[in-house]
Amino acid sequence: QSALTQPASVSGSPGQSITISCTGTSSDVGTTNYVSWYQHYPGKAPKVMIYHVSNRPSGVSNRFSGSKSGNTASLTISGLQTEDEADYYCISYTGSSGFVFGTGTKVSVL
Amino acid sequence: QVQLQQSGPGLVKPSQTLSLTCAISGDSVSSNSAGWDWIRQSPSRGLEWLGRTYYRSRWYYEYALSVRSRITITPDTSRNQFSLQLDSVTPEDTALYHCARDFGYLDSWGQGTLVTVSS
Numbered sequence: 001q002s003a004l005t006q007p008a009s010v011s012g013s014p015g016q017s018i019t020i021s022c023t024g025t026s027s028d029v030g031t032t033n034y035v036s037w038y039q040h041y042p043g044k045a046p047k048v049m050i051y052h053v054s055n056r057p058s059g060v061s062n063r064f065s066g067s068k069s070g071n072t073a074s075l076t077i078s079g080l081q082t083e084d085e086a087d088y089y090c091i092s093y094t095g096s097s098g099f100v101f102g103t104g105t106k107v108s109v110l
Numbered sequence: 111q112v113q114l115q116q117s118g119p120g121l122v123k124p125s126q127t128l129s130l131t132c133a134i135s136g137d138s139v140s141s142n143s144a145g146w147d148w149i150r151q152s153p154s155r156g157l158e159w160l161g162r163t164y165y166r167s168r169w170y171y172e173y174a175l176s177v178r179s180r181i182t183i184t185p186d187t188s189r190n191q192f193s194l195q196l197d198s199v200t201p202e203d204t205a206l207y208h209c210a211r212d213f214g215y216l217d218s219w220g221q222g223t224l225v226t227v228s229s
Contacts (some may be wrong), residue, residue: 001174001175003156003177031194034156034214034215036214036215036216038157038216040157042150042151042153043206043222044222045210045219045220045221045222046157046207046216046219048215048216048217051213051214051215051217052214052215057217087156088203089157091157091159091215091216093214097172097173097174097175098159098161098162098172098174099147099159099172099174099212100159100174101156101157101159102156103156104156104157
């Protein structure tokens with residue numbers, strides 16, 4: 001049950017689009033629709049931005065979208081804003097071993 | 111709207127047991143659709159899912175491989191809460207611990223409890 005692989009950092013200018021990848025295996029990301037994404041400020045409780053691969057909770061901006069292809073899930077932030085600067089984590093259900101988080105990605109707005 | 115209120119000590123000695131409780135309001139620990147999870151965060155490890163319990167005609171338990179030999183999550187239906195017990199702690203278990211509700215994703219979180227493992 002290894003952590004899912006995310007890039008350590010992704011950056012973009014205001015208004016641009018960025019995509020964060022979350023790579024797992026056929027035992028987790030590749031086999032489930034229980035993939036979700038969280039915006040996290042250290043010391044605070046994370047906030048769900050996308051659930052079940054591509055669903056957006058009410059109140060979350062439609063600039064956030066999710067998708068999945070094979071063993072890799074992706075979070076796209078379009079129209080990047082300074083308030084989007086945060087850490088982002090994916091999480092996937094693995095079946096026998098519960099859930100596993102990604103390694104986390106720091107998003108910077110240049 | 112569900113609220114999760116955590117309680118428990120913030121300091122635990124090495125080799126002892128870490129114990130935290132999460133009291134639920136606005137939902138039931140015996141819900142047939144929700145799960146009840148424990149997660150921790152630390153600068154070195156980021157976010158780490160530890161385990162969960164859920165009720166689907168009987169109680170189920172799932173634990174992360176990294177802590178499976180040391181962890182117990184227990185539901186308490188009489189008090190509508192669930193608890194975390196982590197045995198034989200070391201300084202590497204120092205972290206901010208959260209409880210959370212899950213529907214296949216973590217939608218509500220407790221306020222967090224900073225637990226330091228130190229003598």
